[in-house]
Amino acid sequence: PQGAETTVGAARAETIADLMTPPVGVFGPQATVRETTxxxxxxxxxxxxxxLYVVDPANRLLGLVVMREMLLAQPDATLESVMLRDPFALKADLPLGEALKQALHKHFPVYPIVDAQDRLVGLVRGSDLFANRAIEISGQSGSMVGVDKEERLGTSLTRSLKLRHPWLQVNLLTAFVAAAVVGVFEDTLSRLVILAVFLPVMAGQTGNTGCQALAVTLRGMTLGDVKPGAEPGMVRKEGMLGFLNGGLVGVTAGAGMFIYARMQGEASPLTMAGVVFLAMLIACTVSGIAGAMIPMILKRLGADPATASSIFLTTASDVASMGIFLTLATLML
Amino acid sequence: PQGAETTVGAARAETIADLMTPPVGVFGPQATVRETTxxxxxxxxxxxxxxLYVVDPANRLLGLVVMREMLLAQPDATLESVMLRDPFALKADLPLGEALKQALHKHFPVYPIVDAQDRLVGLVRGSDLFANRAIEISGQSGSMVGVDKEERLGTSLTRSLKLRHPWLQVNLLTAFVAAAVVGVFEDTLSRLVILAVFLPVMAGQTGNTGCQALAVTLRGMTLGDVKPGAEPGMVRKEGMLGFLNGGLVGVTAGAGMFIYARMQGEASPLTMAGVVFLAMLIACTVSGIAGAMIPMILKRLGADPATASSIFLTTASDVASMGIFLTLATLML
Incomplete structure (x- = not known):
């Protein structure tokens, strides 16, 4: 096995065919162990x-022979009699992510690649496939905040800047949306500056709740845990978790507001605490649902579910948290 | 290879020895191919x-024989003459993460495990090792926001709540720190409510810049790309990227402030734009440096570098961005 080599540049492969080498060790089913050896x-x-791969005259893959069976077989035995039938094979047009998922629990040193007619068209080394997979998966937390999967530690400063910067400008535009929402409530804020102090608390807390939902959903998608029809249940679960987490955190945050408002001599500290609690409860529910839905929507649109997902989520949770908080404050205070 | 099975529960293994099975196919160096067969x-x-594994009388691992060589060798040849010497082996006490890194580019179906004296003590199937790895790596973006690696899509609601909630309360405490910083500037805010509108822009933008640095640093650590002594260079690079990204985004954000301040009829829109630009430049530099340093510090403290790293980063970037922004505003406006 020490002869195995990793294909340089494998990280940029997009379908399984990009990693493929021509087939070797191909024989007919009637070849004997002696002549094959x-x-x-x-x-x-x-x-x-x-x-060894056993194919019919039309080059269709019939079976696979491991060397151990060759060693232990009678020299006159045919390959057909010692082969494993219907071996695991990957389709040549599989997107890489799909191929990786199928191969995850196999971990064979080499995978045969077949076309739509089951004809053997090539081989892919497992090391190439899996070096790729680790690189792929490990890029996910970066993808979420607009780091291209191509970027590695060795990437030059200017290339890193070029890859990352566009998403930061997108992030800024979405931040302007959140700012516009806050801007609507300038009157309330000028009346009660104490609310401005709690804006980052609301936004940060809601954002983190949503990020937890986002990370769990993305991970489930990556590991192939999401069964067909499971999406509505996942969204419901994250909404419920957002509700419970928002309620519990809302109690602490409300207590914080009560103490601070009392210290500042505000008129109605208890109502203020209530606004914080209620806003946290609602905003965390919204953010949990958004965290589960955003990667699902991105996937349905044909995009990588991780790409910039964190940026979209932050926008949703900023608008929800600060909008709900200031609306409630305007109505109740 | 179809006989390979994945160990159930492998996801919770902590050292390589936890995945190990007793050695099989072990022979002495003088055994002939015929008698071994x-x-x-x-x-x-x-x-x-x-x-096949070749060991000396003290059970020290001398070599490895692949079945292909057995098949092609003369029956009288000794194993010593056909074995690969000094085969790749994993130490039994290796932490799993380290073992995975060493095996990443090998992708062998089975790895021999040796003790400190190079004695063969067991075997580990590559599929077990790598199924583990995918699960491990895919948990990283969750870890960053306080989701335990144990949590999967099938985890119950109450268990998810119990695992995630403590970090949300920690996040809230750190958000109070950021709020306290904003609280210091209540006078400035009540004088210039427009600043409150820009607080979420400053915090969100700086946080995302830092998250990019964090994700790239963590990924480099995961893939084993970080060479000894490389840390100061990584921190410098992320600081420089933060500076450049902050400067470029600062121009857009400053323009946004200028337009908004003019619309609102504020006294000195140009100075306000300057405050936004300068604060963005400095805060993004700080946040980039923090993003690179936080996982390094967590690792040096013996913790998983990803754990709650995003929560610590958000605190640092919130305090830096809003603190610098409001300080500059207080001094210049």
Missing amino acids: EALREQVKTAFITY | EALREQVKTAFITY
């Missing part, structure tokens, strides 16, 4: 052969 | 054997 003796001089 | 014929009835 003799043929192999020549072939190994120029190729790295791990398994 | 005969012995193997019996052993495969009860064990799944992929490679």
Whole structure:
């Protein structure tokens, strides 16, 4: 196995065919173990052969022979009699992410690749596939905040700047939306400056609740845990968690507001605490639902579900948290 | 290879020894290919054997024999003459994360495990190791916001609440710190309510810049890209990126402030725009540096570098962005 090599540039592959090498160790079903062994003796001089592949005259993959069976078989036995039938194979046009999911629990050193007619068209080394997978998955938390999966520690400063900067400008535009919402309530804020002090608390807390929902949902998608039809249940669960977490955190945050408002000599500290509690409860529910739905929507639109998901989520949760907080304050105070 | 099975519960393993099974296919260096093949014929009835391991009388691992070499060798040849010397092996006491990093580019179906004296003590299937790895890495974006790696889509609502809630209360405490900083400037805010409108813009933008640095740093650590002594360079690079991104975004944000302040008929819109620009420049630099340093500090403290890193980062960037913004505003306006 020490002969295995990792394909340089594999990180940029998009379908399984991009990682493929031509098939080697291919034989007919009637070849005997003896004649196959003799043929192999020549072939190994120029190729790295791990398994043997048995194909019919139309090149359709019939089976796979492991070397151990070759060693232990009678020399006159045919390959057909020692092969594993219907071996696991990957389709050549599979997107890489899908191929990785299918291969995750196999971990074979080499995978055969077949076309739509089950014809053997190539081989892919597991090390290439999985080096790729680790690189792919580990890029997810970056993707969420607008870091391209291409960026690694060795990426130059100017290239990093070029890759990351556009998303920061997008983030700024979405932040302006949140600012516009706050701007609507300038009158309330000028009347009660204490509310401005609690704006970052509301926004930060709601955002983090939503990020938890987002991370769990994305992870489920990555590991292939999401069963068809499971989406509504996931959204409901995250909404309920947002409600419960928002309620519990709302109690602490409301207590914080009560103490601070009393210290500042505000007129109605208890009502203020109530506004904080209620806003936290509602905003965290909204943010939990948004955290679960955003990657699902991105996926349905054909995009990578992680891409900039955190930026979209922050916008939703900023608008919800500060909008609800200031609306309630305007109505109740 | 179809015989490979994934160990249930492997996700909770902590060292390589937790995934280990007893060695099979072990022979002495002087055994011939013929007698080894005969012995193997019996052993495969009860064990799944992929490679043969050659050990000395003290059980020290000398080499590894692949079945292809067994098949092609002369029957009288000794294993010593066909084995690969100094095969790749994992130490039994390796933490799992370290083992995964070492095995990432190998992708062998089975890894031999040795003790401190190089004695063969067991075998680990690559599929177990790597199923684990995907689960491990995919948990990272959740870890950053306080989601336990144990949590999966199937986790019950009450368990999810119990796992996630404590970090939300921690997040709230840190948000109070940021609120306290804003509270110091209540006078400035009551004089210039427009500043309150820009608080979420400052905090959100700075936080996202830092999150980009955090994600890239964590990914480098996960993929083993961080060479010894590379840390100061990484921190410098992220500081410089924060400076450049902050400057460029500061221009847009400053323009936004200028337009808004003019619309509101504020006295000195240009100075206000300057305050936004300067605060963005400084705060994004601080946040970029914090994003790179936080996982390094967590690692040095013996913690998982991802754990709650996003919560610590948000605190640092909230305090820096709103503190610097309001300080500059108080001094200049």
